[in-house]
Amino acid sequence: MRALITGANGQLGRALGDALASTYALVDAVDLPELDISSMDCVSSWFDSRGPYDVVFNCAAFTNVDGCEQDFAGAFAANALGPMNLARACAACEATLVHVSTDYVFPGTMPGARTEDDVPSPISAYGRSKLAGEGLALAHNPRTHVVRTAWLYGDGRNFVRTMLSLADRFDQITVVDDQLGNPTYAVDLAHELVRIAETDHYGVWHCTNEGTCSWADLAQETFALAGRSTQVVRCTSADWKSMHPESADRPAFSSLKNGRLAATIGNEMRPWKEALAAYLAKEDLREGTA
Numbered sequence: 001m002r003a004l005i006t007g008a009n010g011q012l013g014r015a016l017g018d019a020l021a022s023t024y025a026l027v028d029a030v031d032l033p034e035l036d037i038s039s040m041d042c043v044s045s046w047f048d049s050r051g052p053y054d055v056v057f058n059c060a061a062f063t064n065v066d067g068c069e070q071d072f073a074g075a076f077a078a079n080a081l082g083p084m085n086l087a088r089a090c091a092a093c094e095a096t097l098v099h100v101s102t103d104y105v106f107p108g109t110m111p112g113a114r115t116e117d118d119v120p121s122p123i124s125a126y127g128r129s130k131l132a133g134e135g136l137a138l139a140h141n142p143r144t145h146v147v148r149t150a151w152l153y154g155d156g157r158n159f160v161r162t163m164l165s166l167a168d169r170f171d172q173i174t175v176v177d178d179q180l181g182n183p184t185y186a187v188d189l190a191h192e193l194v195r196i197a198e199t200d201h202y203g204v205w206h207c208t209n210e211g212t213c214s215w216a217d218l219a220q221e222t223f224a225l226a227g228r229s230t231q232v233v234r235c236t237s238a239d240w241k242s243m244h245p246e247s248a249d250r251p252a253f254s255s256l257k258n259g260r261l262a263a264t265i266g267n268e269m270r271p272w273k274e275a276l277a278a279y280l281a282k283e284d285l286r287e288g289t290a
Helices: 011-020 040-050 065-070 072-092 125-140 159-167 186-197 215-226 237-243 259-263 272-282
Strands: 002-006 026-030 055-058 096-102 144-149 172-176 203-206 231-235
Touching: 002 011, 011 026, 011 186, 040 072, 055 072, 055 186, 065 072, 065 125, 072 096, 072 125, 096 125, 096 186, 125 144, 125 203, 144 186, 159 172, 159 215, 159 272, 172 215, 172 237, 186 272, 203 259, 215 231, 215 272
Parallel strands: 002 026, 002 055, 055 096, 096 144, 144 203, 172 231
Antiparallel strands: none
16 A cells, blocks of 8 residues: 655644554655645646555645634635645545545534534634635545544644643643533544545544543643643633634534444544543653653
């Protein structure tokens, strides 16, 4: 099996590289500036020189949610045109495309976990660009898996590391408490993406660690597991918006249900608290281990 990972320098890309290393004959791991997926010419040239592939994992994205509000053209190029270009190239060589998407395609106006059958209606530029990418990828390659995930953390910049960095400087930190979702460990997600890639159940999947919490809950659990005494001051989204008016709107309820996993190949995603503890231990982020 020959695989391509785009966005290979990101948290998920690195985790996927590790997950594929022992099972695939060839793994090309690439990122900007070597491959710009928003350019069909660049994608075609890459596939002509390095392909064909059996499977392509697209982890490349413009993920700065606030930045997407200021540069929708850039967000659309990376998050919509990029997946379309990869889907076309995959279709030409009959490869499977595993495209990673987001919980932010949903408006977050209804409580509870969203299923793969729920209708998306994003409220941010980031969410709109990612939803467009889903549709374009599915339209241009029949062998496409769109996998929505949420609140990702792993080897790189993420919310958990930011909270611990702030805890080194402050006794208390203000965190939003009315946005609910699923913290997801990149290593666990990578494992499931490899399993999904091996099936022919093409279409939309949800894949997050199990359980729902708020950002404030995630910060508090991080401090508890890492042995930090930092206090979490809980605030509302409205409070945060008043302090940061330039920030993009985010869904209040963006929790996802791993329904298709459970109904097909089995849901192996562990509870989010268990995954978070494993991440902190692996990265030596607990007090006294760094």
